[in-house]
Ligand SMILES: Nc1nc2c(ncn2[C@@H]2O[C@H](COP(=O)(O)OP(=O)(O)OP(=O)(O)O)[C@@H](O)[C@H]2O)c(=O)[nH]1
């Protein structure tokens with residue numbers, strides 16, 4: 110199986126693979142099929158619910174272990190499998206468009222890897238073409254793919270930029286994410302007002318002027 114660069118197979122430990130900006134995966138991450146994973150997780154969720162004292166014979170609860178297992182494997186953690194990586198078609202920049210392109214307010218639904226609670230927010234992406242352009246929707250798809258993993262916001266931001274740099278063949282890519290972490294908003298410190306902003310600026314976006322232009326376009330006035 111082809112392992113993408115975000116699933117670097119340089120071992121950094123005995124039982125997992127990856128480098129700092131990679132999602133830490135075990136070496137046997139792809140040993141089980143999706144249906145085998147669902148069966149196994151279903152039993153685990155059942156165990157958790159029963160340990161909490163819930164009666165799984167109840168009509169409303171009896172399907173929950175299966176629902177949660179399917180949701181983990183196929184939906185909220187569906188971006189753990191490299192087969193799910195969107196193919197990002199690029200085109201020649203025939204129009205000779207030389208300015209920055211900004212795709213803003215991309216919806217982010219991810220999951221905090223510390224508490225497995227939702228991260229909800231917006232991503233804003235910019236790039237300057239080096240000869241190719243990418244289909245607009247592919248940027249939204251790339252965000253969604255990396256968001257569908259247990260994440261920390263810093264890693265998600267870097268992974269999006271690295272992927273687009275590779276697709277577009279240029280360093281000139283930037284991403285800002287502004288998101289709410291339910292682990293901060295709904296439990297623990299329970300601060301409903303706060304959100305987290307992360308950014309990654311590559312190539313020309315490291316210069317003050319270009320970075321400023323991008324930040325002016327997005328204005329960070331996002332409502333969730
Ligand atoms: N840097 C970073 N931290 C995160 C992210 N998501 C959640 N966290 C933090 O991860 C930390 C985990 O800290 P712990 O002390 O192990 O967990 P905890 O006891 O539940 O902490 P509290 O949330 O403060 O109750 C918390 O401070 C979270 O706010 C993220 O995307 N990036």
Ligand SMILES: [Zn+2]
Pocket residue numbers: 221222223224225226290292293
């Ligand atoms: Zn959390």
